[in-house]
Amino acid sequence: MSVFLVRSIRSRPLPSLGSASASGNSRSSSVELSSLLPMAAISGKTIQNVFLAHRCQRPRQNTRNPSEFCALNVSNMHPLQGRRIAWTDMSTMQSHILAPQWTNLGNRTSISCNATQCGNVVSSFEKVDFLKLQNGSDIRGVAVAGVEGEPVTLTEPVSEAIAAAFAAWVLEKKKPDGSKRLRISIGHDSRISAQKLQDAVSRGIADAGVDVIQYGLASTPAMFNSTLTVDENFLCPVDGSVMITASHLPYNRNGFKFFTNDGGLGKADIKNILDRASKIYESFSDASLKASEQAADAAVKKVDYMAVYTSDLVAAVRKAAGNIEKPLEGFHIVVDAGNGAGGFFAGKVLDPLGAVTTGSQFLEPDGMFPNHIPNPEDKTAMKAITQAVLENKADLGIIFDTDVDRSAAVDSSGREFNRNRLIALLSAIVLEEHPGTTIVTDSVTSDGLTTFIEKKLGGKHHRFKRGYKNVIDEAIRLNTVGEESHLAIETSGHGALKENHWLDDGAYLMVKVLNKLASARASNSKVGSQVLTDLVEGLEEAAVSVEVRLKIDQNHSDLKGGSFRDYGEAVLKHLENKISSDPMFKKAPKNYEGVRVSGYGGWFLLRLSLHDPVLPLNIEAPSNEDAVKLGLAVLSAVKEFPALDTSALDKFVQQ
Numbered sequence: 012m013s014v015f016l017v018r019s020i021r022s023r024p025l026p027s028l029g030s031a032s033a034s035g036n037s038r039s040s041s042v043e044l045s046s047l048l049p050m051a052a053i054s055g056k057t058i059q060n061v062f063l064a065h066r067c068q069r070p071r072q073n074t075r076n077p078s079e080f081c082a083l084n085v086s087n088m089h090p091l092q093g094r095r096i097a098w099t100d101m102s103t104m105q106s107h108i109l110a111p112q113w114t115n116l117g118n119r120t121s122i123s124c125n126a127t128q129c130g131n132v133v134s135s136f137e138k139v140d141f142l143k144l145q146n147g148s149d150i151r152g153v154a155v156a157g158v159e160g161e162p163v164t165l166t167e168p169v170s171e172a173i174a175a176a177f178a179a180w181v182l183e184k185k186k187p188d189g190s191k192r193l194r195i196s197i198g199h200d201s202r203i204s205a206q207k208l209q210d211a212v213s214r215g216i217a218d219a220g221v222d223v224i225q226y227g228l229a230s231t232p233a234m235f236n237s238t239l240t241v242d243e244n245f246l247c248p249v250d251g252s253v254m255i256t257a258s259h260l261p262y263n264r265n266g267f268k269f270f271t272n273d274g275g276l277g278k279a280d281i282k283n284i285l286d287r288a289s290k291i292y293e294s295f296s297d298a299s300l301k302a303s304e305q306a307a308d309a310a311v312k313k314v315d316y317m318a319v320y321t322s323d324l325v326a327a328v329r330k331a332a333g334n335i336e337k338p339l340e341g342f343h344i345v346v347d348a349g350n351g352a353g354g355f356f357a358g359k360v361l362d363p364l365g366a367v368t369t370g371s372q373f374l375e376p377d378g379m380f381p382n383h384i385p386n387p388e389d390k391t392a393m394k395a396i397t398q399a400v401l402e403n404k405a406d407l408g409i410i411f412d413t414d415v416d417r418s419a420a421v422d423s424s425g426r427e428f429n430r431n432r433l434i435a436l437l438s439a440i441v442l443e444e445h446p447g448t449t450i451v452t453d454s455v456t457s458d459g460l461t462t463f464i465e466k467k468l469g470g471k472h473h474r475f476k477r478g479y480k481n482v483i484d485e486a487i488r489l490n491t492v493g494e495e496s497h498l499a500i501e502t503s504g505h506g507a508l509k510e511n512h513w514l515d516d517g518a519y520l521m522v523k524v525l526n527k528l529a530s531a532r533a534s535n536s537k538v539g540s541q542v543l544t545d546l547v548e549g550l551e552e553a554a555v556s557v558e559v560r561l562k563i564d565q566n567h568s569d570l571k572g573g574s575f576r577d578y579g580e581a582v583l584k585h586l587e588n589k590i591s592s593d594p595m596f597k598k599a600p601k602n603y604e605g606v607r608v609s610g611y612g613g614w615f616l617l618r619l620s621l622h623d624p625v626l627p628l629n630i631e632a633p634s635n636e637d638a639v640k641l642g643l644a645v646l647s648a649v650k651e652f653p654a655l656d657t658s659a660l661d662k663f664v665q666q
């Protein structure tokens with residue numbers, strides 16, 4: 012990948028980005044530009060129609076005045092017409108300085124910077140704005156400007172306030188006696204805003220008088236794990252942990268997940284932290300932020316914690332295979348990390364275990380996700396790993412989401428282990444170890460999966476609600492009321508095991524799969540990856556399986572000022588009433604969210620999304636015709652609600 016440098020030569024035309032793109036990968040290309048910077052150099056690349064600029068700063072004392080600091084003459088930047096520019100290392104405060112030099116871009120190009128529209132400037136951000144950042148038990152916001160209609164909400168000061176609030180919350184919970192300082196670890200995925208937010212979060216934590224341990228690129232489960240590891244060499248256990256990630260969302264988003272040794276924080280905790288953050292934010296001034304910048308440096312330590320986490324994974328597989336050093340010798344396993352944080356799995360886990368990993372792809376972190384979205388629920392992503400398995404004639408393919416709390420696999424014939432098939436595979440493995448145990452899953456699992464778990468494997472299927480935290484908490488609850496459960500897993504690829512502290516960990520799910528491969532090979536050297544495919548033999552899968560998402564227009568007058576949740580509930584109630592009088596349908600006897608109904612040999616579930624003003628509809632049926640009949644039944648009920656956008660369902664039933 013070539014990098015361009017902008018040199019301090021005025022008025023030299025910029026070469027066409029278009030022609031540069033043509034010479035490289037069409038989705039991700041870097042360009043050699045020469046031009047126009049008095050005191051700074053710029054490198055960058057164009058990805059997804061965004062020109063991603065990186066400024067290599069020259070010594071500031073050489074600048075005559077601040078506006079020359081990064082002044083660009085872009086009079087010849089026609090090739091950027093209609094494109095966006097995102098800075099990876101410069102706050103918009105600085106880009107405001109250079110804005111006059113860019114005025115001749117007019118409306119052709121929008122300029123944005125890494126973390127924030129207003130960089131490190133304290134701008135008005137009310138309590139209500141903080142509360143909007145809550146996404147279930149996570150915090151999510153826009154961290155990079157440049158996408159139309161998506162203003163930056165997760166600025167550096169906002170992030171700093173949230174981190175300070177989390178540190179205060181941890182202090183309150185842990186009640187330290189003053190003999191030692193508390194410590195909080197910070198990790199991040201591959202997003203382009205990671206560095207800026209890591210710095211802001213570090214400042215917030217240090218401000219609260221807590222030590223900061225930075226791990227750099229890390230996975231979400233590793234961050235939780237750092238609250239459990241006991242090893243002073245790695246400054247563990249930490250008292251709290253922050254993962255900077257927005258999972259599989261687009262490049263401009265980012266967010267936070269928080270942990271203590273009790274697990275991930277719940278919805279009420281997150282609301283509490285956002286409440287506190289809004290108060291802390293009120294006390295911020297430009298001067299106080301400057302002071303906190305200096306204080307942070309002293310409180311920050313860096314630790315290679317991923318080395319601990321990955322060696323634990325390696326040890327787990329060795330142990331399962333009877334303490335063999337290289338239990339995966341002879342297996343060819345390809346990994347697709349989608350340019351997220353999961354690339355470590357090939358080099359740090361599979362290689363030491365003896366597996367061949369050639370053909371693994373997109374292992375290098377790239378926050379623009381130039382190849383595919385790192386998401387095992389995404390069709391393009393699953394196609395990419397399937398292709399890699401087939402092209403490399405591999406025994407197994409493994410794919411992770413951006414922060415590695417979700418995963419899926421592909422067998423040697425290209426059959427996917429995701430959604431119901433992934434749950435079936437893990438259920439088979441866990442039920443061999445714990446006969447009769449209850450498997451807790453999300454609500455969109457199939458009827459075929461219930462039959463498989465209960466009739467073939469002799470376990471119990473507890474179909475609960477959507478949401479990884481809901482599923483895990485329910486499994487923990489069952490154990491406390493005397494019902495043994497060892498696995499909580501979602502069709503999304505989230506999964507947690509009792510034996511692994513109920514840690515929501517996509518990498519550990521794959522370790523369980525590898526354990527099966529390794530132990531089967533240890534007892535019979537001829538065993539190949541077919542052993543995994545055989546485990547899901549007998550799982551009935553519907554010929555048609557679809558999800559359509561019906562949006563609720565929150566500004567529609569039919570909401571009569573009420574919330575989208577109330578409106579959604581009204582839609583569900585109406586559907587339930589209509590269905591109960593129709594002899595073609597039967598309501599699911601046990602159901603924990605939405606309306607789940609059997610009919611025409613299949614089923615549907617309409618429910619409220621966990622986070623969005625959306626009613627997701629899942630349909631599974633033996634044929635397209637039957638699926639359409641189920642869709643039509645839903646459509647006739649929901650059509651009476653004008654604020655509901657049914658176009659996706661209209662399209663489905665008209666096919």
Ligand SMILES: O=P(O)(O)OC[C@H]1O[C@H](O)[C@H](O)[C@@H](O)[C@@H]1O
Pocket residue numbers: 477478479480501503505619620621622623627
């Ligand atoms: O309710 P939905 O909009 O379908 O979203 C549901 C999903 O939301 C998030 O991504 C959670 O991490 C998942 O655990 C959950 O399944």
